[in-house]
Amino acid sequence: QPSVVFDNVVFGYEPDRGILKGLSFEVPAGQNFAIVGPSGAGKSTIARLLFRFYDPQQGRILIDGQDIAEVTQASLRAAIGIVPQDSVLFNDTIGYNIAYGRSDATQDDVEAAARGAALLGLIDRLPQGYATEVGERGLKLSGGEKQRVAIARTLVKNPPILLLDEATSALDTRTEQDILATLHRVSENRTSLSIAHRLSTIADADRILVLNEGRLAESGTHGELLRID
Ligand code: ADP
Ligand code: ADP
Numbered sequence: 001q002p003s004v005v006f007d008n009v010v011f012g013y014e015p016d017r018g019i020l021k022g023l024s025f026e027v028p029a030g031q032n033f034a035i036v037g038p039s040g041a042g043k044s045t046i047a048r049l050l051f052r053f054y055d056p057q058q059g060r061i062l063i064d065g066q067d068i069a070e071v072t073q074a075s076l077r078a079a080i081g082i083v084p085q086d087s088v089l090f091n092d093t094i095g096y097n098i099a100y101g102r103s104d105a106t107q108d109d110v111e112a113a114a115r116g117a118a119l120l121g122l123i124d125r126l127p128q129g130y131a132t133e134v135g136e137r138g139l140k141l142s143g144g145e146k147q148r149v150a151i152a153r154t155l156v157k158n159p160p161i162l163l164l165d166e167a168t169s170a171l172d173t174r175t176e177q178d179i180l181a182t183l184h185r186v187s188e189n190r191t192s193l194s195i196a197h198r199l200s201t202i203a204d205a206d207r208i209l210v211l212n213e214g215r216l217a218e219s220g221t222h223g224e225l226l227r228i229d
Contacts, residue, residue, distance in 0.1 A: 001190060002064030002191055003062075003063070003065070004026070004161060005026045005065075006023050006026075008024050008058065008060075009049065009059035010023075011042075011045065011049060011056045011057055018214055019045050019214055021214030021215055022058075022059070023214065023216065029064075030189070031191060031192075032190075032192040032203070032204070033193050033205055033206060033207050034202040035210075036196055036197065036199055036209070036211070038212070041213075042214060043166075044165060047082065047163055052068060052073065063076075063079055063161070078159065079160055080161045081159030082164075083150055083151055083154050083164045083183070084167070085165060086170055087153075089141070089150070098113040098117050098153045113152070116156055117148075142175075143172075144171055144172075144175035147171065147175075159190070160191060161191045162186070162190050162191070163192070163193050164183060164193070164196075164203075166195060166196055166197070168183075168201055169196065169201060180203045187203065199222065199226070204222070205222065207221060208222060210225070
């Protein structure tokens with residue numbers, strides 16, 4: 001698994017308004033880290049920089065020791081799987097929704113994707129019948145079910161890095177806890193970065209980084225940070 005490093009990253013959407021003001025952190029290979037911070041702190045900006053939707057004005061971002069500015073867009077996308085807050089599903093079958101991302105997916109791929117998701121325990125917990133009914137339409141699913149399909153869609157590509165951007169923020173508390181437990185399980189053998197605005201909405205993390213005013217304000221384990229509060 002790769003490590004993820006932000007090395008003194010400076011970034012603003014407008015030149016005179018910095019969002020990240022020299023942000024440095026390292027997620028060691030295979031570890032699950034979280035970033036929390038108030039709304040507007042720049043958490044999603046970190047995700048956008050990782051995907052190179054934007055490039056930093058200063059500093060470097062490294063994956064597995066390699067500057068992402070020197071990596072092809074295709075290998076960057078293969079390395080990072082994202083689970084966003086509001087996953088958009090096609091009005092098509094669950095199998096197709098999971099296999100999406102591979103535009104050349106055949107019917108066999110679609111069925112294999114659905115079976116893979118069931119093996120991961122992602123879709124066998126949908127209402128009865130869903131695990132086998134690859135034909136069920138995506139748009140009929142509840143928020144939590146949609147997120148399961150979205151997680152499966154990301155995992156089917158087996159990305160070494162998982163980026164969870166407010167992945168459970170749109171869900172009710174009970175569904176959220178359920179999905180957090182699932183995310184914790186599937187993050188186990190990957191490097192992961194979970195972005196959230198509250199401590200309670202991140203899966204168990206090896207370390208939590210607190211972002212404030214464009215820099216790291218604090219970092220520690222869940223227990224350590226609660227003591228600071
Ligand atoms: P968070 O995810 O922590 O809520 P964001 O990274 O989305 O914060 O945004 C950080 C700041 O950057 C906010 O003040 C936001 O308004 C601003 N911002 C986000 N996207 C853009 C953009 N495309 N152009 C200009 N400002 C932006
Ligand atoms: P693909 O392999 O199909 O390119 P990706 O895993 O790169 O898929 O991205 C899945 C979807 O999430 C794409 O539609 C992409 O545009 C979207 N996406 C990528 N980065 C972000 C982000 N930071 N926030 C929200 N959505 C994103």
